[in-house]
Amino acid sequence: MQSGLLIRRYKRFLADVEVEGQIKTMHCANTGSMLGCSDPGSRVWFSTSSNVKRKYAHSLEIVETATSHRAYVNTLQINRIVEEALVSRVIDIGADPLSDVTREVAIPGETGRFDFSVDEILIEVKSVTYEHGGVGYFPDAVSTRATRHVRALQRCREDGIRTILLFCASHSGVNKVMTADRIDPVYAAAVRDALEQGVEVVAFGCTVSPQEIAVTRSIPFAI
DNA sequence: TCAGAATAGCTGGTTAAAGA
């Protein structure tokens, strides 16, 4: 990875980064608001793709926050990191260790997809990058889609399917995860309802550096 | 069977249209 200084993030998918005196426009694979992770002047790290079909060869990967922590903001890669952790059992959900991990499984009876199915357990992964006081909050903006996912997990649970909402705190300063009630009270209420109906909610923390991004530990989740 | 093309999904800001 190379590093630079974030000039601005705009149009949701794009970011301008100053690298050795030049401004490079790169893809930012994070459709969230990136609250606290998109401050102009922040030190960032980016990767370079060999895919010649891409309009922008570089992808924004890591942002150094105002609290000197690092947040991994490439949400497209988060699921890959989680998959590695599931396979290596760093994330141990009690599933059959020999079972296959299936990505992007259709939500039974409706449109949309869950991130993983492992041993008939449905898992939806949410990336947590907004940190305050050591607590990671999700979501960082009102998200009707995230709420829909939680409700879908709850419906599947009511149908007898084991379901897990998995928060992956891709921010080195996060030691605990909570729902952001003040940002999206509807989502927070949906998570509380889902918990009461038996949806499991777990959280995991990551090591974030330009050399390695990996799920390393279980951390508490609190309502 | 393989390669290439097409499509779905991700998310929230913006804009246009519809309804109160």
Next chain:
DNA sequence: TCTTTAACCAGCTATTCTGA
């Protein structure tokens, strides 16, 4: 006139489909 709702858009990846 104001509020709400729906459609569209952005770039990329994974999956599915089609044709050779």
